[in-house]
Amino acid sequence: MEEDISLGGPAGADNPNNAGSGVSLGSDAPALDAAASSGDEWGEALSEENRTLVKNKGWQGPDDALKSYRELDEYRGRSVALPGDQATDDDWKSFRQKLGMPQAADAYEFTTDEGLDDAGLTSLKGLFHSAELDQRQAKALYRGLSQTFDDAQQAADDAEAKQLTEAKEHARAALTEAWGKEGGETFKRNTEMARRAVDVLGGNGLFEELRQLGAISDDNQILSPVLAKALADAGNLLFAEDGLIEGGDGLAVNPFADATLNLTAQGQLVQSDPTRARMLIQAANKRPENYGLSSNSHL
Numbered sequence: 001m002e003e004d005i006s007l008g009g010p011a012g013a014d015n016p017n018n019a020g021s022g023v024s025l026g027s028d029a030p031a032l033d034a035a036a037s038s039g040d041e042w043g044e045a046l047s048e049e050n051r052t053l054v055k056n057k058g059w060q061g062p063d064d065a066l067k068s069y070r071e072l073d074e075y076r077g078r079s080v081a082l083p084g085d086q087a088t089d090d091d092w093k094s095f096r097q098k099l100g101m102p103q104a105a106d107a108y109e110f111t112t113d114e115g116l117d118d119a120g121l122t123s124l125k126g127l128f129h130s131a132e133l134d135q136r137q138a139k140a141l142y143r144g145l146s147q148t149f150d151d152a153q154q155a156a157d158d159a160e161a162k163q164l165t166e167a168k169e170h171a172r173a174a175l176t177e178a179w180g181k182e183g184g185e186t187f188k189r190n191t192e193m194a195r196r197a198v199d200v201l202g203g204n205g206l207f208e209e210l211r212q213l214g215a216i217s218d219d220n221q222i223l224s225p226v227l228a229k230a231l232a233d234a235g236n237l238l239f240a241e242d243g244l245i246e247g248g249d250g251l252a253v254n255p256f257a258d259a260t261l262n263l264t265a266q267g268q269l270v271q272s273d274p275t276r277a278r279m280l281i282q283a284a285n286k287r288p289e290n291y292g293l294s295s296n297s298h299l
Contacts, residue, residue, distance in 0.1 A: 234279060254283060255269060270292065
């Protein structure tokens with residue numbers, strides 16, 4: 001019996017005796033093509049090393065491999081190589097510039113609400129540029145420094161406010177102990193005498209000097225009880241009524257006042273105690289220069 005060779009459909013389907021003996025190139029051909037193009041078959045012609053790579057990458061065909069290569073090539077075009085061990089300062093500078101470091105220090109950009117004045121900002125930009133920071137690094141560092149400065153300033157302000165409050169309380173306690181309760185006649189009189197003494201002895205200039213020295217607060221509160229008592233004593237001396245002054249030995253007359261004028265006493269006082277003489281002359285609404293004394297006052 002001759003073997004049946006068919007180039008068409010399953011000729012042996014009607015002939016059970018021919019089962020397995022026919023060779024078909026018809027309906028079975030697509031299966032062979034699929035096998036030839038499968039992921040398991042296409043890389044068989046590659047070297048063992050490349051076959052291992054194909055397997056590890058999970059590439060199902062040449063298209064997958066080419067796609068991966070294309071993505072790698074695109075990434076390499078955007079990448080920046082880290083300078084090697086033999087790199088020069090210029091190499092590193094070029095590398096930093098590729099990462100975003102500006103060409104010049106003044107090219108750094110910060111928003112206007114982030115802190116320093118122009119001089120400080122220029123100095124800081126120069127420092128950032130010498131450190132070869134890119135824009136994002138410089139901005140982050142600047143914000144951090146600004147916050148640190150703000151926190152430090154707030155802490156200093158809080159400490160100053162606390163110190164001021166404590167100084168006011170201390171002065172109030174010392175003066176109420178010496179002059180009686182606030183609002184009392186003695187307290188009010190001594191406070192007024194201290195104010196008048198400042199007016200006579202130096203006026204606004206002396207007042208501002210006392211403020212800068214911390215003896216008086218910005219809201220005109222007394223911070224130095226010792227100085228306040230000294231000024232009150234001077235005021236009581238300067239503005240004693242009817243030409244009378246309070247001295248260590250009780251009441252005495254002001255030899256410079258018109259009502260109690262005494263030329264001999266004037267001369268003696270100018271020679272023995274020019275500071276006291278100056279205050280008495282001013283209390284009498286006269287000029288110390290007319291008596292050979294300077295108008296500069298000293299407590």
